Amino acid sequence: MVTTAFCSDMPSHLVCASGAPRLEFPEVISLNVGGTYFTTRLSTLRRYEDTMLAAMFSGRHHIPRDAEGRFFIDRDGAYFRDILNFLREGELPQRDHVMAVHREALYYAIGPLLDSLEDTQPLTGEKVRQAFLDLLPYYKDNLERIVEIAKLRAMQRKARFAKLKICVYKEEMPITPYERPLFNSLRFERTASEAKLFEHHCEVDVSFGPWEAVADVYDLLHCIVSDLAERGITADQQCIGVCDKHLINHYYCKRPIYEFKITWW
Known part of the structure; x- marks a missing residue:
């Protein structure tokens, strides 16, 4: 279970809702990630509880919406599809996306994705090179x-x-x-x-x-x-x-x- 201690780590555009009634979300979530639109299940976003996405959609935080009512995340959406594909089926990105998806996984604090990416190229090779x-x-x-x-x-x-x-x-x-x-x-x-x-x-x-x-x-x-x-x-x-x-x-x-x-x- 995600605790309210995560509030201090939330992005500045999110407001901690501690003390307020727990927010309810629909089963299907429409997202606007930096101007790119996505639709996914609430359970997908909550797949791993110790992530920023799970905390955002835990009901404890206010999430801004765009003019069409989509939940807004102020982040470049170019690689968010890769994030969702991992949360859905454990699918890893193609090689030329690995470095960029790794940066996004760091932002969203998705530990299982970070662990998987660090065992793939080119991140494995970069770790060896950096050791030198x-x-x-x-x-x-x-x-x-x-x-x-x-x-x-x-x-x-x-x-x-x-x-x-x-x-x-x-x-x-x-x-x-x-x-x-x-x-x-x-x-x-x-x-x-x-x-x-x-x-x-x-x-x-x-x-x-x-x-x-x-x-x-x-x-x-x-x-x-x-x-x-x-x-x-x-x-x-x-x-x-x-x-x-x-x-x-x-x-x-x-x-x-x-x-x-x-x-x-």
């Missing part, structure tokens, strides 16, 4: 830097695109011939004094690395390009060489340098 990106706590900040630098350069040059130099490296480099036999795992450690000898910053706009995972440089490059694409930004990249900065004893950095071309229109 969590190894790079600066990843989102660097992504923002790429966007800001590219935007500034394009505006300064009045150009359709901008180019950046980005370093992406998995392990600390270089590994000397003496050290290489010891490098038999993903994790390699030097003493503080040894690390200081090799410490430097490549002459690039943004640098990613190092990290400890099976995922390699090309996996991270894919993440960068994909996440920029999610923001509507077209990015092409190619390796243009390695950092040739001299360190000590004839050793050089050798971290790979990539040129990113960000196209704005």
Whole structure:
């Protein structure tokens, strides 16, 4: 049974009716979800009691109506059909709807749907990808830097695109011939004094690395390009060489340098 404690979590357009007579609903409900119309059974909306829809139609809350008397939910109705289909028959959305339906399921607090979606693609793949990106706590900040630098350069040059130099490296480099036999795992450690000898910053706009995972440089490059694409930004990249900065004893950095071309229109 849904309790009145749910009132504090209700959307602002709903009014908690605690203390007022319990509202009665017809068996068949007409809905207006952001301008899109739906018809369903009251029992469908109440299928899972710990959801926002069950609370809204519990009789404890006032729900506004549109001019035609339909119950109004101030939410984009584009994916509400997928919500109803799950409540009716447990049907899951097609793959290209999964991410959007997941957002709606979060809003309506439909736990069983959230659990089912998180075991399907592309959400499963995104969880795996995010586990990798969590190894790079600066990843989102660097992504923002790429966007800001590219935007500034394009505006300064009045150009359709901008180019950046980005370093992406998995392990600390270089590994000397003496050290290489010891490098038999993903994790390699030097003493503080040894690390200081090799410490430097490549002459690039943004640098990613190092990290400890099976995922390699090309996996991270894919993440960068994909996440920029999610923001509507077209990015092409190619390796243009390695950092040739001299360190000590004839050793050089050798971290790979990539040129990113960000196209704005």
